Amino acid sequence: MLHGPAAPVGKDPAGPYKQRLGIWMFLFYALFYAGFVAINLLNPLAMGAIVFAGLNLATVYGIALILVAFIQALVYDAMCRKKEAELEHTAPSRSGKVPEAQRSGKPTSKKPGKKGKA
């Protein structure tokens, strides 16, 4: 007995793109995070160096880790949405499911000629 998703999920043509993008963005952030941990372990005194407006490297790097996570999240979402919109219009759902944009109540483009590959 296999259990399906709680809510029906349509085919996601942008899936592979999003997965690749996610892994690269994850690796970028993981390196940034690893840099923070490495400085702490290898040269902890460097964390005390004043680098900006009277704040030391520990504070600036720590807050930057939080802010960069948010900025990366926004970039990821924007790129995913762009790709989803692109593929929704050029290759409409082959599974017959309703596109995400329609399900979430957003207006979708109905320009003629954009569904040519159907």
Place this chain on the structure above:
Amino acid sequence: MAIIVFIAFVVFVVGLSFYLGSKAKSSSSYYAAGGQIHWGVNGIAFAGDYLSAASFLGICGLIATVGYDGFLYSIGYLAGWIVALFVVAEPLKKLGKYTFTDAVDANYNSRGIKLAAAISTLVVSLCYLIPQMVGAGVLVEPLLGIPHAWGVILVGVIVITIVATAGMASTTYVQFLKGALLIVFSTVLVWVVLGRGLSTQPDQGGKVPFYQYAQVQASIADGKISTEGLEILEQVEVKGGLIFARVNHQGQENWWYASETDGALTLKESQSIVAKTDGKWINGALESETNKLRPVGNLEQIRGEKQVETGSLSLFGFLASITDKDTIVRTWKNVSFNDAAGDKVTVYYPNDVRGDRIMRPGLKFKVEGTLLERLDFLSLMLALFLGTAALPHILIRYYTVPSPASARKSTIVAIASIGFFYILTLFMGLGAMVNGTMNPADNNMAAPLLARSFGELLFAIISAIAFATVLGTVSGLIVAASGAVAHDLFDRYLQIKMDDRQKVTAGKISAFVVGGIAIILGILFKGMNVSFLVGLAFAVAASANLPAIVMLLFWKKTTAKGIAASIVIGIVSSLGLIAFSPELYSLYGLNPLDAPIPFSNPGMVSIPLSFLTLVVVSLLTQKQK
């Protein structure tokens, strides 16, 4: 005032649960809120789930006592969301139905995975429940004036009521409400802290006069301390070479700390609790309504100046003033020993630390220490980074939204709100450290007590929100745990035939049982810092669940047996390492130095071990795939 606001809040939350409960009749509603929650609401509810007692009470408490090391938890907890967003969110949404087990078992239909994943969900949820319940007891004790144990029981009963009435639907809206209020009022608290600025003699806005602790020069000859003007009645040297003296100061007996700096010995007035047969003696007198431990925490000097007030400060100005090398922060440590009469003495003694030392890692995590101590720090940071995406009560929230894109968007809302809150923790924690509001015996109440210094109304609101924080997180954990028992074990593993209504009933009964266990554990673990305990829960989650999720998504050779084995090894190794660690030895009442495992955070060993197990077992069982 505090009690009225608190009770009104609790009544509202429980009322909301009953209202939503009347709508949640199906198992889909109970376990996944029907999968129809808006991503914006779900994102804030994520924050509500995540910003638990550990974040609000524990991190602020740790920052207030060990400075920047507490903020490391904020950084690690937030960084973990990157794994959730970029690696787990959308694929998991596509795989799962109600629980973590559904997701990892989606491609296999394996009884081994069902059993292992259900047990893992239960274990991780219980590990995470302990600090929440400890936090609940800590919070209710000063608020309602009831003992810790009754506070834990009160929370347990309310949460079981919330979960048993409506499951995930009520939990989601409680979390949304709580998450939003927590962020708004934490911002208010930081605003007023900056407005007050810094002072070397904080008096809580004129409400509590600053207590100036005395200190006198002393000398030591043949191991005996002597000084002019103080009668020394007894002296004790404890492990680590610290010396404490019981002195008669202005007719009152109390314990003082003998501090040696640059060869000069100074006796510093401290605070003490002595457990005598006739009761608890605090600072030389029997404990009473008017004789309790004095609140502590102040700056001895700001940028080299003594007896100074800065007035209101900017965000950067506040942090820079504390970071300055000529700022001295007075923190408080404690030590316990038996005196000559055999009574147990706990002394809370002042420990002056330079600002630049407070504001970089090292006071708690010995990044300048031995290799093992450094590896312990590495282990913690690894577990925090990888643990978030493996927490069952976070994972099930991906099933409450209608689509994978909604799962992604709600994660981004979560990162924004949680990240913002974690930056606030730095200001709240440091504010508590220097405003003379800390309870030296328990750092978990740092943020609410800081709020109290700005008036009873803010204290009442912050306490009610903190209480709701506990309620919300515990609700989510109990939903996850009851789902593991009723859905994964009964329905899917044991294949007990149940109709939809019976599944909901099974979930509610499970909620009662799990809630009962959580109450007992919350009482037993009293006194441990809740953020430290959550750090351990993260390590267990990262060891048991993350390898299974990641390899399932990214390695085609993964087999059912590989997943089941890695989950079991992850649980056993992480729990085993924790059970024999120095921190747990302290809890058992044993000498931490005798612990066979020399570090407290198991992730560095148990996470790779779990990954390795999955790879090896999967390769060995390819034919059975």
